[in-house]
Amino acid sequence: MRNIIKSILLALFVLLSPNFIHASKKALMAKKSGEIRIKDVSPHKTLTLRYNYGEMELVFWDKNEIVLKYDECVRASSQKRADEILQQRIAIKSIEGHYFKVGKVDDSSVSFNSKWTVYVPSYISSVAASNSFGNITVGKGFPGLIRIDVKNGDVNIPETKAMCVVEVTHGNFYVGNAAYLNMTTKHANGTIAFAQTLKVQAEHADLYKIDKADIMTINSKHSKIKVGNVGQLSSQGSYSTLEVNELSGLANIRDMQHSTIEMDKFLGRLDATDLSYSKLNITISKYNHTPFIMVTDLDYTDVKVKLPASLRTSTYVNGKGACKSTSLCTAKNKLKSSAPWSSPNGVSTHVFKNTESFTPNSLIDINNESYGTILIEEY
Numbered sequence: 001m002r003n004i005i006k007s008i009l010l011a012l013f014v015l016l017s018p019n020f021i022h023a024s025k026k027a028l029m030a031k032k033s034g035e036i037r038i039k040d041v042s043p044h045k046t047l048t049l050r051y052n053y054g055e056m057e058l059v060f061w062d063k064n065e066i067v068l069k070y071d072e073c074v075r076a077s078s079q080k081r082a083d084e085i086l087q088q089r090i091a092i093k094s095i096e097g098h099y100f101k102v103g104k105v106d107d108s109s110v111s112f113n114s115k116w117t118v119y120v121p122s123y124i125s126s127v128a129a130s131n132s133f134g135n136i137t138v139g140k141g142f143p144g145l146i147r148i149d150v151k152n153g154d155v156n157i158p159e160t161k162a163m164c165v166v167e168v169t170h171g172n173f174y175v176g177n178a179a180y181l182n183m184t185t186k187h188a189n190g191t192i193a194f195a196q197t198l199k200v201q202a203e204h205a206d207l208y209k210i211d212k213a214d215i216m217t218i219n220s221k222h223s224k225i226k227v228g229n230v231g232q233l234s235s236q237g238s239y240s241t242l243e244v245n246e247l248s249g250l251a252n253i254r255d256m257q258h259s260t261i262e263m264d265k266f267l268g269r270l271d272a273t274d275l276s277y278s279k280l281n282i283t284i285s286k287y288n289h290t291p292f293i294m295v296t297d298l299d300y301t302d303v304k305v306k307l308p309a310s311l312r313t314s315t316y317v318n319g320k321g322a323c324k325s326t327s328l329c330t331a332k333n334k335l336k337s338s339a340p341w342s343s344p345n346g347v348s349t350h351v352f353k354n355t356e357s358f359t360p361n362s363l364i365d366i367n368n369e370s371y372g373t374i375l376i377e378e379y
Helices: 002-016 018-024 079-090
Strands: 028-039 046-052 055-061 065-076 093-095 099-101 115-121 126-132 136-138 145-151 155-203 208-221 224-238 241-247 250-257 260-266 269-276 279-284 292-299 302-307 313-319 341-343 346-353 363-368 374-378
Touching (some): 279 292, 363 374
Antiparallel strands (some): 313 346
């Protein structure tokens, strides 16, 4: 009797074990491919695409028709369920031939290996494409307006002349060459190789790399942004790090809190104001003979400026905290300096460097009305 009971218990253990249950629920598959064609497409229409759980690729051509090719593959716990989901997936809703949509499937036990390839006339006015739990790749050759919205997926735009408005949430992105790019990201990382005009709104980006931009605007929160070369820059944000390798034009830094701004090869002009609990580090390039740096309205912010030993400049420093210019205040640098004087606001000093008089085209003016360190040194 004991042996019989042991055998029954062993059988029950095997039947109820997770491995046995998982094996008994082997996923079954249903798949189908097809296409939808829309001819004589109006140039004034907007093509709207709504997809989920799959890849989407936009291909632009010179034909006057839209072709949507689909490859759907569904895996589910039963063949009946897989077939049901497949029928939902291939029942692509279309409104007037310019709006295509696939319904969402709220079933965590279902998996997909699916793709839309959409051929779009390059002459239509605009394209709006969104994808949840999938990627979007945008081809070249479209000069209109493109709106891309991806959640839990990646965006790939190798080259485009379009006006691009892109939003990525919980994913990655790559943009190779863009004319106009408006990029909004949340918990997303990636690279922008080049953009003529770039607008960035980044939240919680661990690594956001921009190789080159002519004109750039940045608004960041809890992000780290690395910039290679930029012409004109405007930036604001909080709890962020902004690293700029080379700036050739005007930089406008405003309303930054708890952040660090680094500029290595400063070739242009800087206007910075309303910085609090932050750090601003600037290295003036030896090729910049007429730097203009204006820093005002600081609150518990440290400023460090490194400049070439041969640079002719006028420097004015005013602050409550520690004002340091040790390398400037040596006789060998041929400086004309007024003696620092005490005031209700702290310490002020005005230094003529390598010149006998005021140089309006080469000026460093730092006014720190709250406590923070100002350091100016040569290299």
